[in-house]
Amino acid sequence: RMRTRQIVSTYYDTPGRDLAGAGVALRLRRAGARWLQTVKGEGDAAGGVHRRTEFEWRISQPEIDTTKLVRTPWRKLFASTDGCYERVFATAVRRSELPLAFADGTQATLCLDVGEIRAGRRRATLSEIEVELKRGDPSRLFELASALVADLPVRVTHTSKADRGHALARGAPPRPRKARAVELPPEATREAALAAIATECIAQIEANAEAMLAQDNPEYLHQLRVGWRRLRSLLKLAAPFAPVESLAPLEEELRWLGSVLGPARDCDVFGLETLPKVAAEFRGRREIARLRARVTRRRRRLSGIAREAVATPRFQQLLLATAAFFASFASTPGSVPAPTLARDWIGPVLQQRHDKLSKRARHIQRVGAADRHRARVAAKKLRYAAEFFAPLFS
Numbered sequence: 001r002m003r004t005r006q007i008v009s010t011y012y013d014t015p016g017r018d019l020a021g022a023g024v025a026l027r028l029r030r031a032g033a034r035w036l037q038t039v040k041g042e043g044d045a046a047g048g049v050h051r052r053t054e055f056e057w058r059i060s061q062p063e064i065d066t067t068k069l070v071r072t073p074w075r076k077l078f079a080s081t082d083g084c085y086e087r088v089f090a091t092a093v094r095r096s097e098l099p100l101a102f103a104d105g106t107q108a109t110l111c112l113d114v115g116e117i118r119a120g121r122r123r124a125t126l127s128e129i130e131v132e133l134k135r136g137d138p139s140r141l142f143e144l145a146s147a148l149v150a151d152l153p154v155r156v157t158h159t160s161k162a163d164r165g166h167a168l169a170r171g172a173p174p175r176p177r178k179a180r181a182v183e184l185p186p187e188a189t190r191e192a193a194l195a196a197i198a199t200e201c202i203a204q205i206e207a208n209a210e211a212m213l214a215q216d217n218p219e220y221l222h223q224l225r226v227g228w229r230r231l232r233s234l235l236k237l238a239a240p241f242a243p244v245e246s247l248a249p250l251e252e253e254l255r256w257l258g259s260v261l262g263p264a265r266d267c268d269v270f271g272l273e274t275l276p277k278v279a280a281e282f283r284g285r286r287e288i289a290r291l292r293a294r295v296t297r298r299r300r301r302l303s304g305i306a307r308e309a310v311a312t313p314r315f316q317q318l319l320l321a322t323a324a325f326f327a328s329f330a331s332t333p334g335s336v337p338a339p340t341l342a343r344d345w346i347g348p349v350l351q352q353r354h355d356k357l358s359k360r361a362r363h364i365q366r367v368g369a370a371d372r373h374r375a376r377v378a379a380k381k382l383r384y385a386a387e388f389f390a391p392l393f394s
Contacts, residue, residue: 001098001099002098004094004096005094008092008169009091010029010088011089011162011259014081019081020166022042022077025039025040026064026085027039028063037057037059039054039055039056039074055071055072055140064085080284088119088166089117089168092115093115096111099145102137102140106136107135108133111130113126113130117161117164119168119169124168129148142321145320146317146320155311157206159341176208176211177204179230180200184389184392186343190339190345191329193342193350193389194234194237194244195329199328201227204223204230205227205231208220209224212224221268221306224310228257233381233385234384237388242329246325250286251323257315261306261309264299264302264303264306266274275291342392350385353382363373
């Protein structure tokens with residue numbers, strides 16, 4: 001049975017936005033006659049799945065209770081603020097909640113939030129579907145999300161309400177999302193490490209795709225393609241341990257995405273980086289002006305094709321399918337008696353890739369373009385694998 005209620009939430013931060021800078025959200029929420037104080041950490045988000053550390057307390061009045069903040073993992077951060085917080089933005093939504101029960105016993109809650117974000121005089125509409133897993137198999141949530149994407153004009157989003165609210169308050173577009181290192185504990189298994197790194201790769205793709213649809217900045221496309229390259233490289237690392245029938249569709253869809261992003265990014269590089277250098281050598285030549293106009297038209301057309309691709313349900317399904325693949329991958333670590341530690345496994349892999357690169361680069365100055373390209377690919381494979389697992393050796 002569906003339940004509907006009005007929820008007003010106010011988000012606070014220091015004048016210097018120290019909490020946002022640390023990925024922490026501090027919120028007071030009014031739900032009916034109740035007041036709740038909540039602190040959330042940045043956590044991780046990819047493929048529509050958000051995992052965040054959260055602390056919540058019921059309070060008697062709408063004021064920040066600083067004594068509760070010292071009970072969180074961010075006690076040092078809160079202590080450094082001296083309790084100086086100001087209202088940054090608020091959200092007002094009509095939330096409809098529907099409990100879900102799946103055939104295998106999995107239970108979840110579907111929430112539909114419709115309302116707006118308010119930051120001073122600025123407003124932004126909110127229309128979100130969230131599905132919270134109560135207990136059971138996360139695969140059911142991916143299946144439900146896939147069905148929603150197939151039937152409704154919805155988009156998988158990486159951005160939280162807090163992220164959107166701070167962006168609205170700043171009055172500035174989000175910065176392009178670059179690759180980030182993933183903290184891996186020394187005891188991380190191979191499968192758990194691969195899944196954690198995949199979450200970061202998908203998050204980079206999601207965030208830049210979302211921004212690219214709203215803003216005209218070629219750096220979003222650049223970082224989206226970087227995320228795509230990293231994800232493809234990671235998938236190749238996982239391939240020896242994954243069923244072919246589940247891997248092949250992902251590889252095919254990633255090839256499709258690359259066929260759209262690649263030409264658009266290559267044209268950006270030529271138009272924004274290479275052509276200005278060439279033009280500087282041939283100032284005043286009409287041919288250069290004609291070439292610049294032609295490249296501008298081509299860039300506009302190819303970037304439009306890329307935007308259309310990331311706005312399609314096909315792209316949304318790819319994000320969901322990849323996130324679901326790695327989520328199930330982490331929960332089924334193979335048939336070996338004991339799990340393989342990531343640190344023990346990746347060492348020989350890095351050595352193998354290093355040896356392959358050394359072989360391909362041995363006579364790099366004397367080989368043709370095809371062989372140089374193969375050496376470049378080998379170098380990228382080694383680089384991405386080393387970057388992925390560097391935290392295990394730091």
